Every structure is written in C-alpha cells, then in structure tokens.
Amino acid sequence: MTGEQHNLTPTTPQTPPPTMGSSNHDGVAPHHGDATHDVRHWHPATQAVAAGRPPRHQGAPVNPPIVLSSTYVSTGTPGPNELLYTRIDTETWHPFEEAVAALEGAPVPGVVFGSGMAALASVLSQVPDGGTLVVPRHAYQVSLGFAEDLHKRHGVQVIKVDIDDTPAVLSALNGAHMLLIESPTNPMLEVADLPTLIAAAHQAGATVVVDNTFATPLLQQPLSHGADYVVHSATKYLAGHSDVVLGVVCAADHQRRALVHNYRTLHGAIAGPQEVWLALRGLRTLSLRVNAAGANAMVLAQRLAEHPQVAQVRYPGLPQDPGFATASATMSGYGAIIAIQPTGDAHSVDRMINALTLWTPATSLGGVESTLERRRRFTTESLTVPENLIRLSVGIEDVEDLWADLDQALRRITSESA
Ligand SMILES: Cc1ncc(COP(=O)(O)O)c(C=O)c1O
Structure with missing residues (x-):
C-alpha cells in the first residue's frame, strides 16, 4: 500500500452507513490533521512523530490541545459531522486516531477505546448469535474469556486453534464467521502466517481481526495483508510508559469503522481525553x-x-x-x-x-x-x-x-x- 492511497490528512467529511444507535448522529466528525502534512508518504518512524499535529501557522501550538468538555454548543438538528457530546466524539481523540491509522496503513482514522478489551469487544461482538469464532489457543487470556462469554450468553461456537499450525487453522475456518489472530501470541510467542490465514479466512467468508499489540504497526501491518480489523491494547507499546489503559481499532474501510464507532457510542466504552493525549505523547517515541x-x-x-x-x-x-x-x-x-x-x-x-x-x-x-x-x-x-x-x-x-x-x-x- 502506498502512502498516497491512504492520505487521511485532508479534512474531508466521511459518509459512513446508517448506524444502529438511537441517534442519527454517528459522531464521525471530520479529523483535523494538518493539511500541510501528508504523513502517509513518510517512513513509519516519521509518521509516529509527525501525524496528528495541529495545523501549522504562526503561533500555533506544536501539540494538540486537550479539550475537557463533555458537551458542545449545539442547537437544532445536529449536522452529521458536528461535535455534539463527548461520548460520541471529541477532538482530543483525533490526533491519536489519525496517527495510529497512518502507522497501520488504515484508510480511515482509528477508533480509540477505554481499554484494549473494549476495543476487542467492539469487533468480537460482531459474531452473530450461534455463529462461529476461531481463536488462538494461547491468545491473551481475557480475550479468550470474552470468547467464552460469547459462547455462554450468545451460543457462539468457539474453536481454539494453534495459530502457528496453518493447516489446523485452515480446517477450522469452514463455516466460521470470524477469525481472531494474535501474533505473536501472549504468552507463548507463536507466530501466525498472516497472509495465508487472512486469505483463507476471507475465502471461507470470515471476518479477520488481528490483535497487533505485541508486534506494533512498526513490525507488522495486518491491514496490508487484507485483515478487516487491527486491534491494539494501546496500554502496551503504543502508549509505552505503563501509565494509561487504552485500546484502539483500525478498520479496513468506512463501513467497518462505523460499526466499531457505533459500538463505542452505544456501550460508552470511551477513553478520557487526558489518557489519549498521554498515549499520543508516548507514541511519538x-x-x-x-x-x-x-x-x-x-x-x-x-x-x-x-x-x-x-x-x-x-x-x-x-x-x-x-x-x-x-x-x-x-x-x-x-x-x-x-x-x-x-x-x-x-x-x-x-x-x-x-x-x-x-x-x-x-x-x-x-x-x-x-x-x-x-x-x-x-x-x-x-x-x-x-x-x-x-x-x-x-x-x-x-x-x-x-x-x-x-x-x-x-x-x-x-x-x-x-
Ligand atoms: C495481546 C493483548 N491484547 C489485548 C489486551 C487487553 O488490553 P487492555 O488490558 O488494555 O484492556 C492485552 C492485555 O494484556 C494483551 O496483552
């Protein structure tokens, strides 16, 4: 994927599909990156430093401000891209969401969550009741706990596989709705053959989610192999200083982004502005x-x-x-x-x-x-x-x-x- 194909920086409003929420306001406000910076053509180390900076003009701050406001001035019917209420969207999230998306090569901004588990929940809950979810036997134990909960409460069939055993994963994909890949796995460090598994899962009609927490987008970019979603516990390397708990999802397109964004709004699985600002500061290094x-x-x-x-x-x-x-x-x-x-x-x-x-x-x-x-x-x-x-x-x-x-x-x- 070339940077030019994935330039996020212009503030073009997005047009996601209708959402499931009670409001027509999907909260996908335009992200205001610095239009003078097309960060996508730079190397990842540069993107981590340069993405999500405020527009550059005389006297402008070098870092984005933290906006502490639960609500926004608003009358009448809110416009589709108008900031309205901080559970739905707030500008302090945008620079981090843009920077992580640039690093992951996502065509749309990331969606930040209050934790890695909230981020994972937003995608794993897309498996329909009675559907099939394939997971690594040695995924993060709480991710497996979430899958177990889907099984108990929603009749989801959970198939555990050794994610480094490619033939075993391929045979588990028949009829699957979703494949969760964690690679390397936590804590066994097994490595998945991402291109092969993602292609096979798509052929089987399954959505592919990759937990990229261990690798970081600097070492592995699952969207470039065709993954539908990349999920991070941003608590770990992205923030990097053991001082915040945070998650983020990068989606492969607007439709998928709208689904996780809508989940965040409905479940209130949001992050505090200070935490997201700290994570962006951590991301710089x-x-x-x-x-x-x-x-x-x-x-x-x-x-x-x-x-x-x-x-x-x-x-x-x-x-x-x-x-x-x-x-x-x-x-x-x-x-x-x-x-x-x-x-x-x-x-x-x-x-x-x-x-x-x-x-x-x-x-x-x-x-x-x-x-x-x-x-x-x-x-x-x-x-x-x-x-x-x-x-x-x-x-x-x-x-x-x-x-x-x-x-x-x-x-x-x-x-x-x-
Ligand atoms: C690989 C992996 N994914 C997801 C999570 C969950 O992230 P959080 O603790 O930020 O909810 C963790 C946490 O340890 C993890 O190691």
Missing part, C-alpha cells in the same frame, strides 16, 4: 522504544538460550525458534517479548522472580521498564501454558544491567533449590 527494546530482547534471548538454568526460550528472532521463518517473512522485526522456562518448577521460578532487583514483577508489558511474570500464577491462564513459563517484557534499560539481574536471579534460585 514508538520507533525509538521498539528498536531499543527489540535490540535488548535479541541479546537477552541469545544469552538465555545458552543459560544453564534455562530449559526453553521462545523468541521469534532466534533462528532455532519455531516462529523464526514465518516472523522473518511477515514481520520487520521480532519484538521485545520473550518466554522462558527455567529448569526449576513454578515455586523456584517464583523465588527467582522475587530475587530480581531491576526487573519489575508485574502484569502487563510494552513499557519502557522491563517487567516479567509467571503467567500460570493466574488460575484463568490456559492450562497448556507451562506452569513455570515466565513472560519477559524487555524494556529500554542498558542490556548489561538487565542481563546481570536476570543471571544472578536464575543462578541463585537454582542453587537454593539444589
């Missing part, structure tokens, strides 16, 4: 952060693979990793999440985690600081995730400090349990 964290992750994965107290490493950037070939073909980098299984059991792994002084034991990922977690500490985590598996979210600290801390903790716990 996405390229620096993703590159630095990815470089650290590569070094750490290589060293962990040689560590005597590490039995298994999953990182798609290691040539011996099962996801290496697919990731090399479909991604432009391998990300900064690593999964390891130390030689010890879950208890010794918990002690190892407590012996760390730099790495922070915490859930979530994608911040500048390195965090880690034994995922099976949650009883809701998939039972096929090994009990002693640790998910590492590598940050941007000096790699030698990260390594020294990990190494001492791994060695100490092993000698304690020996």
Whole structure:
C-alpha cells in the first residue's frame, strides 16, 4: 500500500452507513490533521512523530490541545459531522486516531477505546448469535474469556486453534464467521502466517481481526495483508510508559469503522481525553522504544538460550525458534517479548522472580521498564501454558544491567533449590 492511497490528512467529511444507535448522529466528525502534512508518504518512524499535529501557522501550538468538555454548543438538528457530546466524539481523540491509522496503513482514522478489551469487544461482538469464532489457543487470556462469554450468553461456537499450525487453522475456518489472530501470541510467542490465514479466512467468508499489540504497526501491518480489523491494547507499546489503559481499532474501510464507532457510542466504552493525549505523547517515541527494546530482547534471548538454568526460550528472532521463518517473512522485526522456562518448577521460578532487583514483577508489558511474570500464577491462564513459563517484557534499560539481574536471579534460585 502506498502512502498516497491512504492520505487521511485532508479534512474531508466521511459518509459512513446508517448506524444502529438511537441517534442519527454517528459522531464521525471530520479529523483535523494538518493539511500541510501528508504523513502517509513518510517512513513509519516519521509518521509516529509527525501525524496528528495541529495545523501549522504562526503561533500555533506544536501539540494538540486537550479539550475537557463533555458537551458542545449545539442547537437544532445536529449536522452529521458536528461535535455534539463527548461520548460520541471529541477532538482530543483525533490526533491519536489519525496517527495510529497512518502507522497501520488504515484508510480511515482509528477508533480509540477505554481499554484494549473494549476495543476487542467492539469487533468480537460482531459474531452473530450461534455463529462461529476461531481463536488462538494461547491468545491473551481475557480475550479468550470474552470468547467464552460469547459462547455462554450468545451460543457462539468457539474453536481454539494453534495459530502457528496453518493447516489446523485452515480446517477450522469452514463455516466460521470470524477469525481472531494474535501474533505473536501472549504468552507463548507463536507466530501466525498472516497472509495465508487472512486469505483463507476471507475465502471461507470470515471476518479477520488481528490483535497487533505485541508486534506494533512498526513490525507488522495486518491491514496490508487484507485483515478487516487491527486491534491494539494501546496500554502496551503504543502508549509505552505503563501509565494509561487504552485500546484502539483500525478498520479496513468506512463501513467497518462505523460499526466499531457505533459500538463505542452505544456501550460508552470511551477513553478520557487526558489518557489519549498521554498515549499520543508516548507514541511519538514508538520507533525509538521498539528498536531499543527489540535490540535488548535479541541479546537477552541469545544469552538465555545458552543459560544453564534455562530449559526453553521462545523468541521469534532466534533462528532455532519455531516462529523464526514465518516472523522473518511477515514481520520487520521480532519484538521485545520473550518466554522462558527455567529448569526449576513454578515455586523456584517464583523465588527467582522475587530475587530480581531491576526487573519489575508485574502484569502487563510494552513499557519502557522491563517487567516479567509467571503467567500460570493466574488460575484463568490456559492450562497448556507451562506452569513455570515466565513472560519477559524487555524494556529500554542498558542490556548489561538487565542481563546481570536476570543471571544472578536464575543462578541463585537454582542453587537454593539444589
Ligand atoms: C495481546 C493483548 N491484547 C489485548 C489486551 C487487553 O488490553 P487492555 O488490558 O488494555 O484492556 C492485552 C492485555 O494484556 C494483551 O496483552
């Protein structure tokens, strides 16, 4: 896709289809990007910095303002693109929605949500009652919980597949309404063959949703492979500083965008203006952060693979990793999440985690600081995730400090349990 085909910056009003809401006002107000900036022809690192800036004129602010107003002056019948009420739309969301859409190569602005789960819900709920949803066995556990809820309350048949087993996914697609792809998966780091799966799903008549949280649009652009929706937990890399909870959906066209926008309005699944502004500030350094964290992750994965107290490493950037070939073909980098299984059991792994002084034991990922977690500490985590598996979210600290801390903790716990 060329940038020219996907220029969002002119403020042309959009004409989405009629919505399901109680109001004719679909709230898709025009996005006011800087018309002097056609960001789509620039490289992604530049887009992350330049997209969504206010119109450039003498004395204009360099950053968009935060507008704190729940309502807008309005009389009579609201125009289709008029800002009316902040649950429907507010201008503080627009720069972030434009910037993420530019990065994902979406032809229409993104739709920001109050969390990644709200963003996912807006698309997963499109599966009709009694329909079929195909999901990765090792998707984020709460995404699987949402699918389970669709099953219980709406009779949706949920088929779990190993998303890196392409033939198995293809055979599950027959009669499916939707395919959710998460790649790499959380926490097993399996890599999906996006072009093949998306093409096959479309041939089977299924809508394709890709959770691109781990890869970020810098490393993987699912819309360019034909996906219908890309979803992010913007809480992670997009915002990048572990200080906001946020989600965003990028749709492949106006119709699909209108559906998720309408869901957001009906469910009130909105984000606060300050959070979205903070996420935009974080997004400015996405390229620096993703590159630095990815470089650290590569070094750490290589060293962990040689560590005597590490039995298994999953990182798609290691040539011996099962996801290496697919990731090399479909991604432009391998990300900064690593999964390891130390030689010890879950208890010794918990002690190892407590012996760390730099790495922070915490859930979530994608911040500048390195965090880690034994995922099976949650009883809701998939039972096929090994009990002693640790998910590492590598940050941007000096790699030698990260390594020294990990190494001492791994060695100490092993000698304690020996
Ligand atoms: C891959 C993935 N998708 C979606 C989510 C949900 O995002 P949020 O926590 O912002 O609701 C998460 C959260 O950890 C995640 O890791």
